[in-house]
Amino acid sequence: MSHHSIEARDLAFSYPDGTxxxxxxxxxxxxxxxxxxVGANGAGKSTLMMHLNGFLTPGSGSVRxxxxxxxxxxxxxxxxxxxxxxxxxxxxxxxxxxxxDVAFGPMNLGLPPDEVDARVVDALTQVxxxxxxxxxxxxxxxxxxxxxxxxxxxxxxxxxxILDEPSSNLDPRARxxxxxxxxxxxxxxxxATHDLDxxxxxxxxxxxxxxxRIAADERTSDIFANSELLDACGxxxxxxxxxxxxxxxxx
Amino acid sequence: MASLEQEIYxxxxxxxxxxxxxxxxxxxxxAKVLTTLVFLVCVVSFDKYAVLPLLPFLVFPVAMAxxxxxxxxxxxxxxxxxxxFAIVVGIFNPLLDQQTVFYLGSWGVSAxxxxxxxxxxxxxxxTLAALILIGTTSLTAICAGIERMGAPDVFATQLLFLYRYIxxxxxxxxxxSRARALRSFGRKGMGIGVYSNMLGxxxxxxxxxxxxxxxxxxxxxxxxxxxxxxxLHFAPRDALFTLGWSAVFVVFRLFNVPILIGQFIxxxxx
Numbered sequence: 001m002s003h004h005s006i007e008a009r010d011l012a013f014s015y016p017d018g019t020x021x022x023x024x025x026x027x028x029x030x031x032x033x034x035x036x037x038v039g040a041n042g043a044g045k046s047t048l049m050m051h052l053n054g055f056l057t058p059g060s061g062s063v064r065x066x067x068x069x070x071x072x073x074x075x076x077x078x079x080x081x082x083x084x085x086x087x088x089x090x091x092x093x094x095x096x097x098x099x100x101d102v103a104f105g106p107m108n109l110g111l112p113p114d115e116v117d118a119r120v121v122d123a124l125t126q127v128x129x130x131x132x133x134x135x136x137x138x139x140x141x142x143x144x145x146x147x148x149x150x151x152x153x154x155x156x157x158x159x160x161x162i163l164d165e166p167s168s169n170l171d172p173r174a175r176x177x178x179x180x181x182x183x184x185x186x187x188x189x190x191x192a193t194h195d196l197d198x199x200x201x202x203x204x205x206x207x208x209x210x211x212x213r214i215a216a217d218e219r220t221s222d223i224f225a226n227s228e229l230l231d232a233c234g235x236x237x238x239x240x241x242x243x244x245x246x247x248x249x250x251x
Numbered sequence: 252m253a254s255l256e257q258e259i260y261x262x263x264x265x266x267x268x269x270x271x272x273x274x275x276x277x278x279x280x281x282a283k284v285l286t287t288l289v290f291l292v293c294v295v296s297f298d299k300y301a302v303l304p305l306l307p308f309l310v311f312p313v314a315m316a317x318x319x320x321x322x323x324x325x326x327x328x329x330x331x332x333x334x335x336f337a338i339v340v341g342i343f344n345p346l347l348d349q350q351t352v353f354y355l356g357s358w359g360v361s362a363x364x365x366x367x368x369x370x371x372x373x374x375x376x377x378t379l380a381a382l383i384l385i386g387t388t389s390l391t392a393i394c395a396g397i398e399r400m401g402a403p404d405v406f407a408t409q410l411l412f413l414y415r416y417i418x419x420x421x422x423x424x425x426x427x428s429r430a431r432a433l434r435s436f437g438r439k440g441m442g443i444g445v446y447s448n449m450l451g452x453x454x455x456x457x458x459x460x461x462x463x464x465x466x467x468x469x470x471x472x473x474x475x476x477x478x479x480x481x482x483l484h485f486a487p488r489d490a491l492f493t494l495g496w497s498a499v500f501v502v503f504r505l506f507n508v509p510i511l512i513g514q515f516i517x518x519x520x521x
Contacts, residue, residue, distance in 0.1 A: 091463040096391035108472030138418040
């Protein structure tokens with residue numbers, strides 16, 4: 001089974017209270033692509049993410065991962081192929097120690113103990129957090145929690161990663177380290193974020209959402225050069241593309 | 252609010268103590284749980300006027316605390332914090348049960364005072380035993396232990412999650428009460444009504460978080476059963492620990508050891 005592309009076709013969804021959150025979303029993300037999903041608050045980013053791993057069922061339209069449509073019966077396979085990193089690491093780290101938390105996914109896959117151990121060590125090494133393995137998650141710093149949360153997903157060996165606001169609540173250095181880490185991954189990446197500089201650094205393609213629709217789907221550098229588009233969607237240029245606040249020279 | 256913060260901090264301290272490496276910490280959790288259980292049953296099964304026969308039981312918490320490197324001052328402080336409950340429970344005994352049992356100088360000691368003392372002593376012993384169990388065994392290990400001993404899976408998982416998220420919940424409570432304190436300017440804020448609102452809010456937040464956690468779990472293949480890699484070894488020394496202490500407790504329970512010692516000493520003297 002190939003899980004290497006992610007495709008949404010005419011996706012529409014409204015919440016039970018009647019709010020139309022997604023209104024005809026269509027895109028295709030191919031293997032190895034790194035795509036940022038940006039948009040103002042309430043534009044529908046989170047709702048879209050929830051559809052890609054099957055937490056929400058589309059009102060109409062469909063989502064396909066590789067050649068498999070996302071339905072109830074294919075969910076276990078889909079979720080193994082797509083790793084989701086949540087916005088709040090406290091939601092993701094529920095086991096009593098870092099090691100057990102990273103082992104949780106592989107254990108559920110029914111892998112033998114030495115394979116589980118190898119995967120845990122490998123995933124923690126990738127995010128440079130092996131030294132934390134015996135610590136309880138509630139005694140980690142924000143940056144450490146984020147790294148471990150990513151490791152829990154890596155241990156499942158997913159084909160694609162979905163990251164929801166990966167740089168929120170991180171200090172500048174932890175954020176920089178995270179960007180460095182994510183840039184080393186060869187997985188297909190979908191990153192929903194308000195951190196436009198992160199999008200600029202990591203993603204060659206950006207999808208701009210605005211009130212449940214796709215306002216633009218182009219190369220990242222083109223999107224952030226288009227002031228009119230950004231303004232219409234409640235966004236701004238990334239800080240690194242704005243003028244210097246001290247000397248006033250434009251970027 | 253400082254006391255609430257202090258409480259949460261100290262709870263965290265107890266948790267950190269359980270990660271130490273001492274002979275007591277290295278014991279199998281099942282051995283400690285079982286021994287504590289036998290201890291509790293023996294202590295609470297005395298009749299209501301027992302005071303002297305309870306005293307030898309102090310040996311267990313004292314030995315465990317010193318071997319397990321749990322500071323005595325810390326334990327006493329914890330004991331004091333929960334003591335109002337026991338103090339209030341027995342407070343009317345001396346009034347209700349005024350039959351004089353013996354005279355201490357000119358003061359007639361009533362049966363009520365003795366049963367009150369017995370309640371306080373039992374409270375001290377059982378609370379100390381529980382605190383020491385938590386301080387020498389991580390809750391994860393306890394959960395793994397009771398699950399192995401046949402407790403339902405759901406129960407152990409619940410306990411595990413309760414423990415994991417109590418820290419997150421405590422943080423949320425703290426943030427909320429700080430936010431309230433900051434805008435109530437040392438007064439009562441808006442009274443008790445605000446507290447009910449805060450509680451409702453907390454419940455909703457907890458509910459939303461539970462949903463997100465469940466999503467995160469299903470995302471990683473959760474199917475209703477939490478698998479752990481923990482391997483427990485019930486070694487001979489664990490059996491020795493359990494049987495040894497249990498035998499001691501049973502002896503303490505069946506024989507009035509202080510009286511026996513007293514008789515022995517008077518026998519030697521005369």
